[in-house]
Amino acid sequence: MRIHFLGTGSASVTAERDNTSILVEAGANLILLDCGGNPAGKILRLGYDPCALDAIFLTHLHIDHCYGLPALLFHLFLQKRMRPLPVFFPEEEMDLLNQQLLSHGIGEDVRTYQLEKSAVGIVQETMIWETEHAAVYSGIARHSRATRAYRIIEKRTGRRMVFSGDTHPVNEMIALSRNVDVLIHEATYLESHAALATEYGHSTARQAGQIAENARAASLALVHFECPPGSSIQQYRNEAASEFRGTIYTPDDMTGIVL
Numbered sequence: 001m002r003i004h005f006l007g008t009g010s011a012s013v014t015a016e017r018d019n020t021s022i023l024v025e026a027g028a029n030l031i032l033l034d035c036g037g038n039p040a041g042k043i044l045r046l047g048y049d050p051c052a053l054d055a056i057f058l059t060h061l062h063i064d065h066c067y068g069l070p071a072l073l074f075h076l077f078l079q080k081r082m083r084p085l086p087v088f089f090p091e092e093e094m095d096l097l098n099q100q101l102l103s104h105g106i107g108e109d110v111r112t113y114q115l116e117k118s119a120v121g122i123v124q125e126t127m128i129w130e131t132e133h134a135a136v137y138s139g140i141a142r143h144s145r146a147t148r149a150y151r152i153i154e155k156r157t158g159r160r161m162v163f164s165g166d167t168h169p170v171n172e173m174i175a176l177s178r179n180v181d182v183l184i185h186e187a188t189y190l191e192s193h194a195a196l197a198t199e200y201g202h203s204t205a206r207q208a209g210q211i212a213e214n215a216r217a218a219s220l221a222l223v224h225f226e227c228p229p230g231s232s233i234q235q236y237r238n239e240a241a242s243e244f245r246g247t248i249y250t251p252d253d254m255t256g257i258v259l
């Protein structure tokens, strides 16, 4: 399993960090988790073909997690993609997703391929997509919009990863991430801004470390950094390490890990 961090920033982008979006190669499957920025351009830069995407999973429809979707879908049309493309998203957001796509001229049928809109209910550890190479499970998260977390299993190797999306720390994330090879958990804030994390449905790096420790995850990758002025990424790492004894990653944009 290969995980590529297309972006690692929060809604407030910086010169170094675009909005959080992750490409996962699981066996022969190529999966996109969230869709900020310009995913097609970044996927091409990594040497993959965007037309090879097998499925897209949106954690939620805050703009930093979904605004790149219409452009990606249009790119696939221009490249004459033929096979259907499933896009998973929280079921509460069907209207918003439809509005977003229609406002960009993207209909049910993107003329060359079928867009399979797949609404995900509020379900915990339920398999929502499966191929001969991989399986994806939905998990419950808690944020200021309807949101879902996802667990991906690569069948050949048994490697497992979880992506939390944006969330306040929740026990369901511990269950979803039990013994995973890597938990990719948002760490929007440092403990100095813990009140903001609670107010906006986000987590601190320390809270992400607690979730990973309680889940007995082998490793923790922090993403969705707010990076307020004067802070350093080392502070995020140190806070997580105060709770979590496994390997900690604080990835830069366009870097990756191999499990």
Ligand SMILES: [Zn+2]
Pocket: 010, 011, 062, 064, 065, 166, 224
């Ligand atoms: Zn976000």
Ligand SMILES: [Zn+2]
Pocket: 060, 062, 143, 166
């Ligand atoms: Zn959000």
